[in-house]
Amino acid sequence: MAAGRNPSILTPEQIQRYSRHIIMPQVGGLGQKKLMAARVLLVGAGGLGSPVAMYLAAAGVGTIGLVDGDVVDLSNLQRQILHDTDDVGRPKVESARDRLGALNPEVEVVGHRAVLASDNVMEIIADYDIVVNGADNFPTRYLVNDACYFAGKPLVDGSILLFEGQATTFLPGKGCYRCLYPAPPPPGVVPSCAEAGVFGALCATIGSVQATETIKLILGIGESLAGRLLLYDALAMDFRMLRYRRNPRCPVCGDAPTITELIDYEAFCGVPAPVAVAP
Amino acid sequence: MPVEVKVPSVLRGLVAGSRTVEGRGATVGQLLDDLERRYPGIRGRLVSSTGDLYQFVNIYVNDEDIRFLKQLDTPVSERDVISILPALAGGS
Numbered sequence A: 001m002a003a004g005r006n007p008s009i010l011t012p013e014q015i016q017r018y019s020r021h022i023i024m025p026q027v028g029g030l031g032q033k034k035l036m037a038a039r040v041l042l043v044g045a046g047g048l049g050s051p052v053a054m055y056l057a058a059a060g061v062g063t064i065g066l067v068d069g070d071v072v073d074l075s076n077l078q079r080q081i082l083h084d085t086d087d088v089g090r091p092k093v094e095s096a097r098d099r100l101g102a103l104n105p106e107v108e109v110v111g112h113r114a115v116l117a118s119d120n121v122m123e124i125i126a127d128y129d130i131v132v133n134g135a136d137n138f139p140t141r142y143l144v145n146d147a148c149y150f151a152g153k154p155l156v157d158g159s160i161l162l163f164e165g166q167a168t169t170f171l172p173g174k175g176c177y178r179c180l181y182p183a184p185p186p187p188g189v190v191p192s193c194a195e196a197g198v199f200g201a202l203c204a205t206i207g208s209v210q211a212t213e214t215i216k217l218i219l220g221i222g223e224s225l226a227g228r229l230l231l232y233d234a235l236a237m238d239f240r241m242l243r244y245r246r247n248p249r250c251p252v253c254g255d256a257p258t259i260t261e262l263i264d265y266e267a268f269c270g271v272p273a274p275v276a277v278a279p
Numbered sequence B: 001m002p003v004e005v006k007v008p009s010v011l012r013g014l015v016a017g018s019r020t021v022e023g024r025g026a027t028v029g030q031l032l033d034d035l036e037r038r039y040p041g042i043r044g045r046l047v048s049s050t051g052d053l054y055q056f057v058n059i060y061v062n063d064e065d066i067r068f069l070k071q072l073d074t075p076v077s078e079r080d081v082i083s084i085l086p087a088l089a090g091g092s
Helices: A012-017 A028-037 A049-059 A092-103 A121-125 A138-151 A200-219 A265-269 B009-015 B028-038
Strands: A039-043 A063-067 A108-112 A130-133 A155-161 A164-170 A228-233 A238-243 B003-006 B020-023 B057-061 B081-086
Touching: A028 A200, A039 A049, A049 A063, A049 A092, A049 A200, A063 A092, A092 A108, A121 A138, A130 A138, A130 A200, A138 A155, A138 A164, A138 A265, A155 A200, A164 A200, A200 A228, A228 B081, A238 B081, B003 B028, B009 B081, B020 B028
Parallel strands: A039 A063, A039 A130, A063 A108, A130 A155, B003 B081
Antiparallel strands: A155 A164, A164 A228, A228 A238, B003 B020, B057 B081
16 A cells, blocks of 8 residues: 555645645545545546546545556547547556556556456446446446446446537436436437547536536535436537436336346447457 | 427537527427428437337426426427437547
């Protein structure tokens, strides 16, 4: 264990580093120690994962796990602020570890260079308190939703496309992704960011909301987005809130669930399985 | 009585790029029929050939999901705002 991580007493340097948080009664020294003891998993070290990881590291979240099987591409750099021009071609989990380590050496960054799938997700999320979703495809979104519900973990969700974003927090028993979107669209109906484009600074807006939700959950303060979906339209500069609730007929979290273990999510979404990047 | 309908980015190509359009009807279903007359193709992006709202699209009357109201029979009135919300998967 690195010196200063999860201490019983904050060091003078830690008190200085986190002073703008600690000075607020909603955080305080006790809250800072909760942050330093917290373990958060980010699914994706890309557009959303970048700002989330930066703010969680800056806040001193003790352990940040990153799941991403990709390497940095030049086309990522328009928005994925975890990675530098010199990182092109490197695994994203490695460049992310460097960036976060430079920002806050007290944070332990755990890289999972993998594509999340039914056979590894439960083992990976078991080590974390909260999961933050920045996945870029529907199979992973349903997979992470179901896994978090089965494991009883809060899931801080965000998604982006073009100039629009959505964010919410799924707390077990208070509605899940399937309550909001019961089934995925057929392949090709909703384009991906790669196909349609995504406005770079939009990632920060939605990612910042996800970081905020995560830190509030760790500190146990404020009201989460559970039961509410935040919609952001960057072109109109319009923020709106829609309500959702647990669907009693939800196949996963409903009253009579029909899905009680992980399924084949590529088949569920009608798409071919992702190909893991060779190490 | 026209009702305001908010159109998401991915469907704006069908409505000449507008962020909001106006529609008429006493229910959400009638409203979609009205929109289809002026913006051909939009209904098919939201409702299946059997007439049910697709499972990957949500329609809200104000801040309530019509799936928890009366589906396409959910009544609408002049001051309501209708929002069409497709699932987004982007994160990278």
